[in-house]
Amino acid sequence: MTKFNRFNHLKSNSFTQKSAVINTPEQPQSAATLTSLKQLGWNGFFQQQLITEAADYACIARVSAHHRSQYQLLTESGELSLAIHQNMPEMTVGDWVLLDKQHQFVSLLERHSLFSRKAAGSKVEQQLIAANLDWVFIVSSLNDDFNVNRIERYLALVNEAKVTPVIVLTKVDLCDDLSPFITALRELDAKLLIETVNGLDKQSTQALSHYCSEGKTVAFIGSSGVGKSTLVNALLGESSQLTSAIRQDDSKGRHTTTSRSLHLTHSGGLLLDTPGMRELQLADCEEGLNETFADVVEYAKQCRFADCQHLHEPGCAVQVAISNNQLTERRLQSYQKLMREQALNGASIADKRAKDKSLSKMYKRVQSNARVNKRG
Template sequence: MVEQHRSHIVVLSEAGSLQLTLPPQSERVCVGDWALFDDSNRLVRHLERQSLFQRKAPGSKVATQLIAANVDSVMIVCSLNHDFNLSRIERYLALAKEAKVEPVVILTKSDLCNDVDEKRQQVQQLDPFMMVHAVNALDDESLQDISAYCQTGKTVAFLGSSGVGKSTLVNGLMGFDAQLTSDVREDDSKGRHTTTSRALKWLPQGGLLMDTPGMRELQLSDCEQGVNDTFSEIIDLAQQCRFGDCSHESEPGCAVQAALNDGLLDKRRLNSYRKLMREQALNSATLAEKRAKDKALGKMIQGVQTASRKLKKDY
C-alpha cells in the first residue's frame, strides 16, 4: 500500500497503481503494508509486518491509529526554533523503540539557530548511540548525511509536528518540489499541515520515503517497553533501589533519588518518564476495556442470531 487517504487507499501491483475503497469492517492496513487481494480487488489479508508504528487515535476516540508499517529507519524531525522540545522527541523515541525501528533525529532550520551545537548535544544526551543531524533542508550539501539512509532496499519514515520542515526535507531529498510547503508563524513557530495524507515516494537514491502529516497530538498506548527502552538509565537505577516497589519519591535507599541529588539524573528526564508511563498505562487500560466490551457485544449478537435461527428451524 503506497497511499492512505480518508476515503480510499492506493496500492501498487503488477498491474500498476490501483485506487481502492475498503469496507468499514475490513482488516486495518496502513502505508507500507504488503497485502493480498482477490480477483475482485477485495482485501484478503496483509502479510506479516517487520515493524508497525501506531498511536492512540487523536481526541477522545477510544481506538488505535496505524501510522506506518515495514519501516527500516524513522526520522524524528524537530526544528531548531520555538518548537524545539526534548520531551516531545522522547515521545517519538518511545514510539520508535516500541516498533523496534532505528530512530534518527533530524534537527531542521539550523541556519536560523544561534546555538545549534548546544541543542544537538542536548538531544544526543538522550541516547549516546543515536544518530543526530542538524540540517538546513534548503541546502543540498547539508542533506548528504540523510541521503545515506535512503539507499536501495530501505524504507525511511518522517515523523514530527506540523511546521518542523518535513515537506521541505522531502523536496530536498527528492530533488524537486514534491510537497507543498508553508511558512510558520514568527511569534511561536507554529506551523500548518502541508502534508494531508500518508504516502510512499521513490527516492533518487533508490530507497522509499514515507511522508506523514504533522502530528499535533501524539498519545502513547501499549508502549511500556518503548518507554522503558527510551529511559533505560532510569530503569537501571530503579533496579538498584532497596525496595522492589519503590516509587522513587521519598523511600530510603532509592537509587533514583540519589542520582537526582548527585546531579547524575535530570529532573526533567524523570518527570518525562513518569508522564509517559502514566499516559500509556491509562490509554492501554481504556483500549483494553473497549476491546472487552466489543468482544462481549459480539458474543451477545452471535447468541441472539443463533437463537433466532434455532427458533425459525423449530417452526
C-alpha cells in the same frame, strides 16, 4: 471455506488498475520508476511467509497511501486502488498484501515493525501510522518548536515499534548556536543518531540520502511546520508535497500534509511523510519507554526496594543519581508521567476491545436465535 474463498466474494473490494504514467510536457517526470519488489522494500522476512501462506494469490502489493475510503497499492505492474471494506483487516501505509487474479484482497502479511499511537482526542482506540519501516526521522526545527519532552514521546513510540530513530534538526541556517540542542539530545541517549540540515540546501540534505538506499523505508514524523515536507521534496528532487511558512509569533507550523503516503526516490529508497501531530498520546508502549529511558531504568534496578517510588525511600539509587547530577529531575518526572499515561490509555483501549467483542457476540447470538425462530 478457505481464506481465499472467504474474501473472493467481497465484490466491493475490487481494484481499478491505473494506466501507466507517460512522461509528457504537461506531466513532470516522477522521482523514480519502480522496477522490482526489492525496490519497494521486499526482503527475506516477507519471502519466507510465502512459503507457509496457504491462500492462493497472483500478485504482491504494498500499501502506498491510506485515504478515507480506499488504499493505494504499488505493485511491479503499476498502481492499484482498493476500496476499504469492514471485513478486511485494518491496514496502514507500508503494509504488504497478497491479491488474487481479479486484484481482490487475499491476505495481509505479518509486519516486521508497526508504528502506532492512541487516536487523537477522546477516541478510545489505537491508530496505525505506518508499517515495515527501517528508519524513522524524528524532525524538529532549531527554534521554539524544539521540545525535549515531545522528542521523548516520539522516541518511545519508535523504540516500541522496533525501528531505529534518527533525530533530524532542521533550519540549521537560522540557528546561531547548535551546542545547546545537541547537548540536550545527548542527555537523552549518548548514542542517538543526530543530523542537522537546511531543507532548502540540496548539499545539506545529502546527509540524509544514505538512509534512503534501495529497498529501505524511511518515515518522517514531527509537529507541523518543522520542515518534513520540505525535506521530502529535497530528497525526491521535486515538489511532491505542499509546503508553507511557520507562524512568526510562536514558531508554530501549519498543517501542509494531510495524509500519509509513500514516495519513491532516485536512489531506490521510499519516503513516508506523515501529517503533523500536535497531540501524541501513548498507549501500550512500556517496552519502548523503558528503552527510551534506559538510564532511569538502570538506576531504578539498584534501588533497595523493588517497588521504590523514587521519592524519599531509603536506598533509592535514582535520587542518589539526581543528587550527583548523573540524572535530572525532569528526566525522572517525564518517565513517570509517560508510564502512567501509556498504562491508563492501554487499559482503556483493552477495555473497549473487550466490550466490542462482547457486543459482537451478543449481536450474533440474537441474529442466530432470530433465524431459528423464523424457521420454527
